[in-house]
Amino acid sequence: MAAVLILLTFLLLLGADAEEIIGGHEVKPHSRPYMAFIKFVKDDGKNYRCGGFLVRENFVLTAAHCMGSAMSVTLGAHNISFPEETQQIIPVAKAFPHPGFNNKTFPNDIMLLKLERKALKTEYVRPFSLPRSNVHVKPGDVCHVAGWGMLALKGKLPDILQEVELTVQKDQECEFCFRRRYNKATAICVGDPKIKRASFLGDSGGPLVCKNRAAGIVSLACNDGSAPGTYTRVSSFLSWIQKIIKRS
Incomplete structure (x- = not known):
């Protein structure tokens, strides 16, 4: 719980306005x-x-x-x-x-x-297409997130649209990190904690694209610069x- 409070303080100091693309790459211009x-x-x-x-x-x-x-x-x-x-x-x-x-x-x-x-x-x-109400992403599904967020924890905000590929995780991964603040009915747990790819400070509000639809919305990261993160479940x-x- 202490780690979560430290993270929230950190986010507030930086504006808490977004999540950041870490471990991603520049997208093809105007492909999104x-x-x-x-x-x-x-x-x-x-x-x-x-x-x-x-x-x-x-x-x-x-x-x-x-x-x-x-x-x-x-x-x-x-x-x-x-x-x-x-x-x-x-x-x-x-x-x-x-x-x-x-x-x-x-x-x-x-x-x-x-x-x-x-x-x-x-x-x-x-x-962009919204998800169907009866179609849900599941652990193991590979999705991607794009945005103009920072490329590193202490880096500058980029001018060029970036994208990162992330894998949907089991709810337990986020329930452990976010405790009672994670609700699997309205959120999706995304990002392998063993891989240095994540959304963090710079991209909140951007779409989590799974199967060519906007399955989620970037919301909050568990740890600074690492996965998993919690994404608002659009279908809900x-x-x-x-x-x-x-x-x-």
């Missing part, structure tokens, strides 16, 4: 047209970043702990350091964090962002997602 780069301001007045993914022309799905003010979304990006012709930068009109989210224990870490206008669908910008929130989109 659903990816969203999210910028926002926290209460401390500093700028932060998260990942996310387009699920409708005017809705982006991300993590609830990526909440802030002056939120904007960049779509169609590979290198975020300069304005590529493929990019569409759209302000967020309204954020819908899950009502059951708690920023101390991170349950229900999921949020929808309604954009001020619809994104123009191109070969570089396209919505399909009715909530559909309700928000329909009402908005």
Whole structure:
């Protein structure tokens, strides 16, 4: 439990806005047209970043702990350091964090962002498929996570989209690390603790892609720079997602 508290303190000091790609590689430019780069301001007045993914022309799905003010979304990006012709930068009109989210224990870490206008669908910008309610990932499934998070614990934030391949683990791996904060009904345990590949500080809100669908959302890591991590199980929130989109 002490290790978990130390980790939470560490995350808060760094903004706790994201997870980081460790042991990954640069993706083929614009091969992930659903990816969203999210910028926002926290209460401390500093700028932060998260990942996310387009699920409708005017809705982006991300993590609830990526909440802030002056939120904007960049779509169609590979290198975020300069304005590529493929990019569409759209302000967020309204954020819908899950009502059951708690920023101390991170349950229900999921949020929808309604954009001020619809994104123009191109070969570089396209919505991504949500999982089917009756199809679940299982231990041993190989998935991948992309984002603009740091490449090392003390490294700088990269400009180029990175990706890492991760394996789904048994729930016991995360139940041991996260104790009572891990709920297998709404979360997925991902990342082999014996391999130096993980999401950590820099990518929260990005999609865990399994079988060409967004099975999870990057939420929280167990240990600094190592696996496993807990990912919000998207299939557990399909009715909530559909309700928000329909009402908005």
